[in-house]
Amino acid sequence: MADQPEHPSRPRGGLRRLLPWGGTDTARPAAALPTVINGERGGHGLAAHQLVPAKAKSGAHDPAAATALLIRLFSHAAHPEALLLAFAEGIASLHGELGDMGVRLSAAYAAGDWPGYGRALRQLIDKYIRTIDIGDSLAEGRTEAEQLRDLLRHALGNALATLLQRSPELAEEAQTLASALRHWRPGHELITLEQRLRELSHQIGLRAEDASEQQNLLLGLFDLLLENVGELLDDRSWLQGQITVVRQLISGPLDVSSIEQARGTLREVTYKQGLLKQGIAESKTAMREMMVSFVDRLDGMATSTGEYHDRIAGYSQAIGEARGIPDLNRLLQDLLQDTAGVQAQALAARDELLAARRQVEDSEQRIASLEQELKDVAGLVREDQLTGALNRRGFEELFQREAVRTQRSGQPLCVAMLDLDDFRRLNETHGHAGGDAALRHTVEVAKAVLRTTDAIARFGGEEFVLLLPDSTIFEASAAVIRLQRALSQRSLLHDDVRVFISFSAGVALRGTDETQDEVIRRADRAMYDAKAAGKNRVINAD
Numbered sequence: 001m002a003d004q005p006e007h008p009s010r011p012r013g014g015l016r017r018l019l020p021w022g023g024t025d026t027a028r029p030a031a032a033l034p035t036v037i038n039g040e041r042g043g044h045g046l047a048a049h050q051l052v053p054a055k056a057k058s059g060a061h062d063p064a065a066a067t068a069l070l071i072r073l074f075s076h077a078a079h080p081e082a083l084l085l086a087f088a089e090g091i092a093s094l095h096g097e098l099g100d101m102g103v104r105l106s107a108a109y110a111a112g113d114w115p116g117y118g119r120a121l122r123q124l125i126d127k128y129i130r131t132i133d134i135g136d137s138l139a140e141g142r143t144e145a146e147q148l149r150d151l152l153r154h155a156l157g158n159a160l161a162t163l164l165q166r167s168p169e170l171a172e173e174a175q176t177l178a179s180a181l182r183h184w185r186p187g188h189e190l191i192t193l194e195q196r197l198r199e200l201s202h203q204i205g206l207r208a209e210d211a212s213e214q215q216n217l218l219l220g221l222f223d224l225l226l227e228n229v230g231e232l233l234d235d236r237s238w239l240q241g242q243i244t245v246v247r248q249l250i251s252g253p254l255d256v257s258s259i260e261q262a263r264g265t266l267r268e269v270t271y272k273q274g275l276l277k278q279g280i281a282e283s284k285t286a287m288r289e290m291m292v293s294f295v296d297r298l299d300g301m302a303t304s305t306g307e308y309h310d311r312i313a314g315y316s317q318a319i320g321e322a323r324g325i326p327d328l329n330r331l332l333q334d335l336l337q338d339t340a341g342v343q344a345q346a347l348a349a350r351d352e353l354l355a356a357r358r359q360v361e362d363s364e365q366r367i368a369s370l371e372q373e374l375k376d377v378a379g380l381v382r383e384d385q386l387t388g389a390l391n392r393r394g395f396e397e398l399f400q401r402e403a404v405r406t407q408r409s410g411q412p413l414c415v416a417m418l419d420l421d422d423f424r425r426l427n428e429t430h431g432h433a434g435g436d437a438a439l440r441h442t443v444e445v446a447k448a449v450l451r452t453t454d455a456i457a458r459f460g461g462e463e464f465v466l467l468l469p470d471s472t473i474f475e476a477s478a479a480v481i482r483l484q485r486a487l488s489q490r491s492l493l494h495d496d497v498r499v500f501i502s503f504s505a506g507v508a509l510r511g512t513d514e515t516q517d518e519v520i521r522r523a524d525r526a527m528y529d530a531k532a533a534g535k536n537r538v539i540n541a542d
Helices: 054-058 063-074 081-092 096-111 114-127 134-141 144-163 168-182 191-232 238-251 256-321 325-380 392-409 423-449 473-489 516-532
Strands: 413-420 455-460 463-469 492-494 497-499 503-509 538-540
Touching: 081 096, 081 114, 096 114, 144 168, 168 191, 191 238, 256 325, 392 413, 392 455, 392 463, 392 516, 413 423, 413 473, 413 516, 423 455, 423 463, 423 473, 423 492, 423 497, 463 473, 473 503, 473 538, 503 516, 516 538
Parallel strands: 503 538
Antiparallel strands: 413 463, 413 503, 455 463, 492 497
16 A cells, blocks of 8 residues: 655544554555465455555655556456455554554465454554544545535424424425535536426425515504503503503514513513502401491490380489488499490491491502502503603603693694604614614613603604704704714614714694694604705704
């Protein structure tokens, strides 16, 4: 066998850690073997010196000669003696344990001990061949096409098949395609595999569209159900706030953090409502017990009073029939005892009624406290869960209060409608996480720039509404322009990338007795005019 050229940087694992990379000066002399292999064992007419590569004899590196020798050897695969001899000679020329193993193989060959040759070969395989880490070596020998094939096979057979568990026929087709790719080699035809892969991609797209459509239908149905439930409730009901949170959540892209935050808020509300329900039940129980006690005491007092009246009548008759002072004195003592008994009974009834009344008052105070806590929690659901701005419900309540106040005081009230420019492109470039970060950043900058009396609300998607009380149309426009400049100066840094945020806005001054919807509609039209004029602009409504 030909010696290998020196490769210092080549990894040495498995057999490589024992193979010499030097020239013939490090090679081990081959064991003494018969010079001719023919007759009983050979029969193919190859001489022993033909089996040793030229380099082993002369030290010259001749790849062509080594290749020719291997071709001659494998052309007689039907008579493997020559191959076994060449293998034994090659192993015997190595250092250390492998060289010793080669000597054993050569000796077994010379003696015709094929069982012994087999045992030695199995020991060689078990000890060295099976310990070779073929992963890197196979990767080194693969072409780019084969590496791409294996990556595609892994994606189909493992990742895609796992994602398609709810579509068994598509998962089975993905596994079948992965198996077919296992046997593909560069140069083989790809038309059939390409057609099957395209068809699989088409079917997956159809299933994804169906799943998305089903999800949207279910969300729409759920939203309709919540809307109907909300119509049945009083506007001041705590459940209105919970319904608002869920409806707002399902109206936009579903976000895990928003869902978790909303669920935590609803859990808190549910816990508070449970406490309130328990407090109301306890209050009802206390009230019922008080009424029962009152009726019992009233009945007892009526009975005692009746008996007392009867006895008074008896005392009156006895006094008329008394014959002397001693008789009157005894009757007076009995009358005082009866009177004291009735008085004690009345005082006991009074104490019990007062205790029951205090219990009812304590329950009422507890219910009032729980109601206030529920109002505080309900106030949280008047905020947008993603940005911390007011939601529609919170804005409506604030607008109503400010409309009444400013109309009474004669002060102006302005509304500005904002819409982020090119938000869809921002989402496509930076993903939904980048879009959410842009929305939050807009609200943070707005809260930092605007007055404490001003407010910002998110109306859905990338639309915001500013409420600017006590501001003329020009002052409100100036405030919105300041917000535009602040956003350009305080750019958002998302994933180490600066994101530029701009918006178009329309500003409207509320007219006398103008409703919220009317003034917002005018501001919205002005905002669209700003979009049409080139974006990143502020236009006042007529």
